[in-house]
Structures are given as structure tokens and as C-alpha cells.
Amino acid sequence: MSISTQWKSPVRIFIVHAHPEPNSFNGALTRAGQAALSGAGHEVVVSDLYAMGFNPVSDRRNFTTASDASYYHQQSEEANAAAHNGFSPDIQAEMDKLFWCDALILQFPLWWFGLPAILKGWVDRVFASGGRIYGGGKWYDRGVFAGKLAMCSVTIGGPPPIYSSGGLNGPIAEILFPINHGMLYFVGFTVIEPFLVHAPARIGHSERQEWLVRYRERVLGLVRAPTIAYPKLADFDDTYVLKSI
Ligand SMILES: Cc1cc2nc3c(=O)[nH]c(=O)nc-3n(C[C@H](O)[C@H](O)[C@H](O)COP(=O)(O)O)c2cc1C
Numbered sequence: 001m002s003i004s005t006q007w008k009s010p011v012r013i014f015i016v017h018a019h020p021e022p023n024s025f026n027g028a029l030t031r032a033g034q035a036a037l038s039g040a041g042h043e044v045v046v047s048d049l050y051a052m053g054f055n056p057v058s059d060r061r062n063f064t065t066a067s068d069a070s071y072y073h074q075q076s077e078e079a080n081a082a083a084h085n086g087f088s089p090d091i092q093a094e095m096d097k098l099f100w101c102d103a104l105i106l107q108f109p110l111w112w113f114g115l116p117a118i119l120k121g122w123v124d125r126v127f128a129s130g131g132r133i134y135g136g137g138k139w140y141d142r143g144v145f146a147g148k149l150a151m152c153s154v155t156i157g158g159p160p161p162i163y164s165s166g167g168l169n170g171p172i173a174e175i176l177f178p179i180n181h182g183m184l185y186f187v188g189f190t191v192i193e194p195f196l197v198h199a200p201a202r203i204g205h206s207e208r209q210e211w212l213v214r215y216r217e218r219v220l221g222l223v224r225a226p227t228i229a230y231p232k233l234a235d236f237d238d239t240y241v242l243k244s245i
Pocket residue numbers: 019024025026027109110111112113114154155156157158200201
């Protein structure tokens with residue numbers, strides 16, 4: 001790969017890794033990406049959620065503060081915590097990594113057409129409202145993380161045809177829409193087309209190595225990777241319907 005297609009100055013990459021088995025293909029992808037980026041002089045931080053024992057259950061333990069001790073309303077507590085520095089240390093640490101990074105990578109296997117629960121719980125707890133991560137007019141292209149990149153790197157049990165537009169499981173872009181649009185773009189990230197590896201259990205060693213080479217190329221070329229073109233807030237009327245429809 002020519003150096004001109006890569007980032008010219010060191011950047012900060014935050015990988016959130018969600019797989020219970022270190023020797024899985026997900027584990028190999030994260031290690032390959034981390035090594036390639038570090039080797040090219042970039043800074044990489046990995047939150048290996050299973051290794052950390054990350055608690056995915058969202059409740060009062062998210063906070064060191066309480067605005068209403070008699071009734072738990074998460075978004076109200078998030079607003080209160082944002083105003084009073086009241087997030088629990090495990091959530092605050094993840095927020096700090098999000099603000100630190102230039103690009104976020106979510107590495108996960110597709111489980112039940114979505115995120116593994118540990119990663120969904122990470123989003124539930126860390127993407128807090130009240131203006132810290134979203135809210136108060138900060139969403140989509142006016143979001144807190146506008147100007148940063150995000151990408152899902154996903155392994156999928158089924159082969160590509162079953163996830164095509166006429167396929168039995170439906171298009172993979174639609175399955176990933178809640179994550180790419182509803183989570184990553186919602187909080188302001190520019191979303192890169194996902195890196196997808198289908199049926200890693202059914203491919204041989206040499207093909208796996210080829211996928212790891214492609215993944216190294218993808219992460220080193222993240223800045224020029226194709227992005228998903230979502231409409232901007234200005235494209236919608238005051239009922240949030242596209243003006244052009
Ligand atoms: C709980 C669970 C749910 C799964 N759901 C799906 C699914 O919805 N679609 C699919 O294609 N594969 C599904 N799979 C298969 C995984 O996506 C597949 O095993 C994984 O991506 C392979 O990567 P790995 O070898 O790194 O684990 C599921 C597996 C598990 C354990």
C-alpha cells in the first residue's frame with residue numbers, strides 16, 4: 001500500500017472488542033488491526049469487554065449521583081450525572097476513550113442480527129444523554145462526535161447470499177442500520193462502510209490470512225474508506241421528514 005493512501009500523521013484509534021474467546025477470528029482481527037496501526041505509528045486503545053469483565057447492565061450503578069432516589073429514570077440521571085460529574089468510573093473511562101479517539105472501531109460477531117449483549121450494554125451505559133454524548137440538540141451531524149470516524153468490523157455466521165437484498169435473512173445493510181445509524185451516526189460519527197467477514201468458521205487458514213491482510217489494509221486506509229451517506233439534519237423539515245419527499 002502506498003503511504004499516500006494512509007493517514008499522514010499519527011491518529012488515535014479506539015477499538016471496542018466484544019468476543020468471549022481470545023483465539024476467535026474476532027480476536028485475530030483485533031490483534032491484526034492493533035498491530036498494523038501501532039506499527040504505522042498510530043495510537044491504539046482496546047477495550048476488550050469480556051477481558052475487562054465489563055458490566056453491561058444499565059441501572060443505578062451507572063452513577064455516583066442520584067437526582068431522584070425514589071424513581072429511576074435513566075436519561076434524567078444521565079443529565080444529572082453530566083452536570084455533576086456523576087458517572088461511575090467504568091463509564092467515565094469509556095467516555096474518556098471516546099473523546100480521546102479520532103476513530104472508533106466496534107469489533108463483534110453478529111449475534112441474533114445485532115450486537116452481543118455485552119456490547120449493546122456498553123452502548124446503553126456509555127452513550128449517555130443530557131448533553132454528554134447526545135442531547136440538547138447534539139445529534140446526527142450536529143452530534144458530539146462530529147468529525148470523528150466510526151466503523152463496525154463484523155463476523156457473520158451466514159454466507160453473503162443469505163444477506164443479499166433477495167436473501168432469506170435480508171440485506172446486511174438493513175440489519176446493521178440500527179447500529180450504524182441509530183447508534184454511531186446518532187452521536188455524530190461519520191460512519192464507514194462495515195468490514196464484513198462471512199462464515200469465518202467455514203473458511204480455511206489461507207483464506208483467513210487473506211481476510212487479515214484486507215483488514216490491515218482497511219484500518220490503515222480508514223481515512224479514505226467509503227462512508228455511508230446519511231442525510232443531514234438540514235435535509236429534514238420541522239417534523240423530521242425529508243424535505244425532498
Ligand atoms: C448467540 C449467537 C447468535 C448468533 N446469531 C447469528 C445471526 O444472527 N446471524 C448469523 O449469521 N450468525 C449468527 N451467529 C454466528 C456468529 O455470527 C458466528 O459464529 C461468528 O461471527 C463467527 O466468528 P468467531 O469465529 O470469531 O466467533 C450467532 C452465534 C451466536 C453464538
